[in-house]
Amino acid sequence: MSRFDRRALLPLAGSAVLAAFSVAALPFSGGLFRAARTPYDASDSAYIAVDAWMVLKRAEPLIPPGASLVVRSEPADPSTDSYFHRFAVALLPDRRIVPAARWGQPTEPILLYETEYEVVVGRRPEEPPGRLLLEIPEGTIWKRGP
């Protein structure tokens, strides 16, 4: 008599195949054995989320609650900026986040200039928007005015 239950063999074989593919889906060369810097390091959303996450987390102690800010990409991309606005709402609670773009449509520039802080994800802007508070490879954080 087989030590295996005949009727359970089919689901077992199927689950073995699925488990093997699960193992193969792990990011062995993409940071499986490194501590992730953000929750999105090896995800499908890494292209849009990782750099923004890095900059916004560093902005947290620099931008006080209640302050207004805009987060934007450099070079500017309204589609990306729409996401950055949403990330800022999540990662910088209690601040007033002015979207650089919403649903892919750029906001009136005058509204952006009225914010106290500007967070730039990407390369350093050619025209400094204010006083540089922080520069990291993923972006820069600026304070407008004196």
Added chain:
Amino acid sequence: MRGGHVWLATFALFPLVGAPLLKHPVFHRFGLVSRVVLAGGVGMAIVSWTMTVFALAGVRWGPTLLLVSVALAFALRLALSGASERVPFPRGRGEGQGEGRPATTVAALAIIAVSLLTALAATIAARSTSLDLVLFWGPKAQQFAAARTIDATFLSAPYIDYMHIYYPPLVTNVFALGAMVAGRFPWGAATLTFPLFLAATAFALPGILRNGARRPAAYGTTALVVSALSLLGIHASVAGNAEPFLFFFETLALALLLTPFARTVAGQFLAGLLLAGAAGAKVEALPFVGAAVVLFFVVLPAARRSPGPTLVRLLGPAALSLVPWFAFGASRKLFYGYYSYGRFLEIHWEHFGSVLSGLGTAFWNAGYALPVLVPLVVLLLTRGKTRRAILPLGVAVLLAGFFTFTYLHSATDPKVWIGWSAARIFSPLTVLFALAAHTAAQGEDGVEESSG
């Protein structure tokens, strides 16, 4: 202890809340491990309902809500005080009919362990995190925790129209409860709900399926379900999203409905509470709940003899779970129901080809369609399926039809929409096919026949 650890530890509160109900002797048949997890599911549904009622009444969340939740669980237990139904249970006679073949169970446990560890590794490596976590689940939970209520001011703020403010409240409530205790919302820990709920499903499912089948079959089906959800979850990026909650509630509820225990008052009531958890977790659980209940009446003639009470037990908790939520939305002038992506019944047949190809691409991208195809192949090759298979198969067909119908409402080409949503919302199909195949291990009445 770090905030993330504290946040995760709060999930231990839910089995404590649900314990008064699941301690009822009628549930002893599930075994201790399964009962603890089921108590967690019931506790979560009760706590979320209490939080929503508190928010509706304008009462801030605090320790009182847990006391009220426990009191509710005791009240539910009282409602079952007379329950002592006897239904066939195969464990006793199963000895010597396959129970003595531990190799099957050991192999299944090994595969379950690999699948769970893989889901955990993928989550820790930030491979499977859903963008929805940072877009709306996390921000809402974080804000609700800070406000100690469902914050209507936040939900009506300008520029957050992307947050799906009408989405049902269970996930944000559960996330917010942990954030209140931990003092902050830990984004990384929130992603761990994927392996956590997958593990909870793996621990609870064998105890439920054992009510209608022998141990090897119960563990074999559990291995298939868990491995399929693990692969799909990794590829479809469900970590931090509501899908892990849905996997958990929908899988356990439907598995329960397939057992002979579902003939009893207690069984139907427990299934109803799990369906309420699903309905509270995500919008797309509603068609699942509706289809499951309708098809339960189709496959179980006994249920049709007293349709009213059965309907109340199965659907009552889900309806009750949503009443305070919609009352909250309406009273704060936030929302008056669920919104759709297009005009109802304005179907764009010109997108039919695009929908089909989009679905094909989405499934292929989610593990080469294997999470759906493998359980489907197992189902097709399994002999001896019973009439009960109509229940999971019917739900699968109705869900697939409903979601396709929904996509056809899009005025613009829905391919992008399908690309980021289809693999996740069609995910119950993996479980449904596996459970349909499992009916072959049960007799026509849901109890395994003696052939071995």
